[in-house]
Ligand SMILES: O=C(CO)[C@@H](O)[C@H](O)[C@H](O)[C@H](O)COP(=O)(O)O
């Protein structure tokens with residue numbers, strides 16, 4: 001088990017290193033887009049399944065409450081939290097529409113849709129991105145994979161930050177890392193006095 005621990009740790013670090021090597025410019029670009037959305041009166045709408053649903057909620061909480069700096073609340077909403085909305089859409093229509101219908105209800109052109117999917121192929125995330133595009137929102141995906149980087153989301157999003165790994169847990173660990181990093185960059189750019 002000690003070998004498993006050290007191997008797992010090395011592979012997790014390698015996933016993050018490979019991601020940064022490929023995507024450092026896109027991380028900075030996304031931080032600029034998020035800052036612009038907040039400064040221009042828009043909001044983040046964030047969604048994903050399973051562990052990525054937890055990420056969506058985690059990230060929204062960092063922006064609405066605070067990350068490292070006490071400052072005004074920033075508008076970010078996870079589309080994964082209202083069980084009445086989620087179950088009624090899934091029950092009456094299909095699970096594929098649970099995020100898309102919320103995007104149609106809440107999304108404005110000045111908003112940014114942030115979809116989180118380790119495969120890039122989850123149909124409900126894809127349909128939400130299509131809905132966001134129709135509204136004229138910026139569309140960004142955090143994804144993973146090596147054979148088809150970005151999966152189905154690659155073709156329909158304005159920006160895809162892909163973790164070049166085939167391990168779902170290590171992709172998720174990298175997503176959480178970059179989500180925290182984005183919070184730190186945006187907070188510093190908007191609120192740090194020095
Ligand atoms: O957390 C994990 C696996 O580590 C799972 O809950 C995982 O998020 C779920 O299987 C998701 O449904 C996977 O969806 P996606 O990342 O491919 O869009």
Ligand SMILES: [Zn+2]
Pocket residue numbers: 051169172
């Ligand atoms: Zn997980």
